[in-house]
Amino acid sequence: MKNPPEERLVNLVVALVATEQGLTKDTILTSVSGYREQSEAGASKDALEKMFERDKENLRGLGVPIETIGDWADPDDLREARYRVPTAEYELPEDIEFTPAELALLNLAGGVWSESSMSAEARGGLRKIRALGIAVDEPIIGYSPRISLREPSFAPLQQAIEQSQVATFDYLKPGEGAPRLRRVQPLALIEYEGRWHVYGIDLAAAADRTFLLSRIVNDVTTTRDTFDPALRDGAGERALAGLEDVAARNRALLEVNPGTEAALRLSRRAQPAEQGIHVHYVDVHVFADELASYGPEVRVVEPAQLRDQVIARLEATRDVHGGTA
Amino acid sequence: MIARKPLIATDRAALILQLVPYLIAKGEVSITEAADEFEVTDAQMRTMVQTLTVIGRPGDGGYWQMPNDLFDIDWELLDQHDLISITNSVGLERSPKLTAREAAALLTGLQLARAIPGVGGTEVFNGLLSKLARGASSTPADVILAPAPVDAVRDAVAEALRRGVAVSFTYKAPDAAPTTRTVDPIKVLIATGEWYLQGWCHLREAMRTFHLDRVSDLELTDIAIEHGQDPVPEWFESGTGDIVARIRFPESVAPLLGDYLDRATVETVGGVSTATMRVADEYSLRRLAGRRAGVVEIIEPEPARHAAAAWAEAGLAQYG
Numbered sequence: 001m002k003n004p005p006e007e008r009l010v011n012l013v014v015a016l017v018a019t020e021q022g023l024t025k026d027t028i029l030t031s032v033s034g035y036r037e038q039s040e041a042g043a044s045k046d047a048l049e050k051m052f053e054r055d056k057e058n059l060r061g062l063g064v065p066i067e068t069i070g071d072w073a074d075p076d077d078l079r080e081a082r083y084r085v086p087t088a089e090y091e092l093p094e095d096i097e098f099t100p101a102e103l104a105l106l107n108l109a110g111g112v113w114s115e116s117s118m119s120a121e122a123r124g125g126l127r128k129i130r131a132l133g134i135a136v137d138e139p140i141i142g143y144s145p146r147i148s149l150r151e152p153s154f155a156p157l158q159q160a161i162e163q164s165q166v167a168t169f170d171y172l173k174p175g176e177g178a179p180r181l182r183r184v185q186p187l188a189l190i191e192y193e194g195r196w197h198v199y200g201i202d203l204a205a206a207a208d209r210t211f212l213l214s215r216i217v218n219d220v221t222t223t224r225d226t227f228d229p230a231l232r233d234g235a236g237e238r239a240l241a242g243l244e245d246v247a248a249r250n251r252a253l254l255e256v257n258p259g260t261e262a263a264l265r266l267s268r269r270a271q272p273a274e275q276g277i278h279v280h281y282v283d284v285h286v287f288a289d290e291l292a293s294y295g296p297e298v299r300v301v302e303p304a305q306l307r308d309q310v311i312a313r314l315e316a317t318r319d320v321h322g323g324t325a
Numbered sequence: 326m327i328a329r330k331p332l333i334a335t336d337r338a339a340l341i342l343q344l345v346p347y348l349i350a351k352g353e354v355s356i357t358e359a360a361d362e363f364e365v366t367d368a369q370m371r372t373m374v375q376t377l378t379v380i381g382r383p384g385d386g387g388y389w390q391m392p393n394d395l396f397d398i399d400w401e402l403l404d405q406h407d408l409i410s411i412t413n414s415v416g417l418e419r420s421p422k423l424t425a426r427e428a429a430a431l432l433t434g435l436q437l438a439r440a441i442p443g444v445g446g447t448e449v450f451n452g453l454l455s456k457l458a459r460g461a462s463s464t465p466a467d468v469i470l471a472p473a474p475v476d477a478v479r480d481a482v483a484e485a486l487r488r489g490v491a492v493s494f495t496y497k498a499p500d501a502a503p504t505t506r507t508v509d510p511i512k513v514l515i516a517t518g519e520w521y522l523q524g525w526c527h528l529r530e531a532m533r534t535f536h537l538d539r540v541s542d543l544e545l546t547d548i549a550i551e552h553g554q555d556p557v558p559e560w561f562e563s564g565t566g567d568i569v570a571r572i573r574f575p576e577s578v579a580p581l582l583g584d585y586l587d588r589a590t591v592e593t594v595g596g597v598s599t600a601t602m603r604v605a606d607e608y609s610l611r612r613l614a615g616r617r618a619g620v621v622e623i624i625e626p627e628p629a630r631h632a633a634a635a636w637a638e639a640g641l642a643q644y645g
């Protein structure tokens with residue numbers, strides 16, 4: 001009977017962690033349990049090697065750092081290559097300890113992802129930390145923070161960032177009739193005022209751009225083109241600064257009816273003006289969507305572009321509901 | 326309770342790699358407790374533990390492995406008491422590093438936790454950020470939450486929670502006159518930058534959820550909270566309103582409607598979706614239609630449909 005593949009995968013990790021100088025592929029295929037049985041049963045070397053390559057990839061995907069020590073004279077010649085997992089790279093560093101208070105905070109932090117795939121990631125990370133054998137503090141009660149994440153483009157973009165790979169997607173800008181294909185070096189994901197964005201370098205424009213994930217209209221494709229991971233350094237802060245810059249430049253003058261939902265919701269973002277309030281915004285279409293939702297509770301004084309966008313939305317809402325005639 | 330999905334071989338391998346340090350830290354643990362920790366069934370946990378005992382270092386020079394080259398457990402404890410205890414270990418004793426994605430999920434969650442007044446100081450957060458960065462097997466992708474504006478009402482609610490006293494405030498619900506409430510604060514829900522206070526409302530004598538943006542003139546009282554142990558409603562009680570609404574929209578727009586559709590029944594024919602759901606007030610329907618102007622159409626109830634048109638018209642009248 002063939003052993004289940006997880007046995008072989010874990011046996012491989014144990015063998016590669018246990019070796020200092022590394023094991024050659026031949027040694028692995030004839031001695032590590034899971035390969036050895038199949039070698040002895042007469043499996044072809046080709047099939048075993050393919051299995052080994054696949055296993056290596058899968059383990060690397062789990063974060064197991066498999067090191068390849070090649071021929072120093074010819075690094076591309078992998079026939080005599082040795083493989084190992086350096087313990088220091090594999091294990092949580094010995095000097096990392098977590099206090100019970102820190103663990104309580106991490107438990108709160110890990111619980112924010114509700115139903116998205118990031119939730120499983122957070123729980124997996126917490127499980128590894130808990131297995132360090134830390135005493136558990138009282139949980140932090142009184143707060144239930146949640147991050148909403150519905151965009152299917154998030155996960156492939158995150159993976160593209162991790163692996164410094166160029167991603168492509170169709171992006172539909174409001175006002176443009178059809179989506180356009182973008183090729184982007186994605187550098188950071190950022191949530192701003194409840195909306196998710198990807199920040200990166202648009203290769204056609206050769207410049208930094210920030211895209212709203214809700215405007216990506218197809219599946220994100222990750223290409224084989226990679227870029228310098230150093231571009232990712234500080235990308236999150238640059239993305240945030242970029243959005244704040246845009247918001248600082250865009251300022252609307254609004255008149256709101258006191259005591260209404262509009263007044264309550266806008267007031268947190270507003271500064272008082274001589275007549276009405278000033279509110280900064282990032283994207284004229286997104287802000288027009290919000291303002292149109294308040295109906296007669298708010299009037300846009302300026303800028304004209306925002307006012308026109310709101311008027312167009314109010315007309316569309318009226319007309320689709322049969323008008324008022 | 327988290328759904329327990331079937332696992333593929335790679336997932337099972339990942340769990341076994343985490344299981345060893347967990348079992349060693351625990352010393353002795355029941356099948357059920359370990360299964361809960363790893364989000365698997367008791368039967369799956371038993372299989373994982375049995376799998377562990379055929380894993381070990383390769384045998385020397387072509388020989389088969391010796392018993393002490395393999396993981397082993399106390400079989401009697403397992404068979405008779407459903408307890409797991411490792412008796413021989415051949416490596417993997419310390420937890421593996423976090424994957425980049427595991428670290429990112431926690432780092433981003435910490436940014437949200439940091440926005441809560443009084444939860445952990447700057448030093449604690451910075452310490453955790455650096456530990457997670459060093460504890461990751463590769464650099465996590467930057468996943469950033471823009472900090473929300475500081476707000477006196479939020480600070481005061483946090484203070485009331487800490488001190489265990491009731492708060493009083495003016496509440497302006499949509500389509501209703503403002504009311505003055507006294508509330509025992511129990512829990513703050515934070516979602517997409519918005520805060521909701523759950524607590525025992527002295528006026529309604531029941532648990533209520535208040536959107537903090539609709540709260541003004543909030544003050545702490547000297548009244549100690551009495552209902553702190555009462556059960557609070559589920560996270561969002563959407564879908565519990567009195568009004569049955571039907572809306573129509575192009576199928577492609579669905580992702581933009583967010584949690585509106587969470588409890589809705591949606592039928593799609595030829596790319597056009599119709600959703601039926603319960604809502605608490607017509608105001609929120611009107612706002613949804615206004616936000617997705619011309620794309621989301623209220624079909625029922627009929628008065629809400631007319632109200633949406635009239636409301637938009639009233640908005641337009643301001644521009645003359």
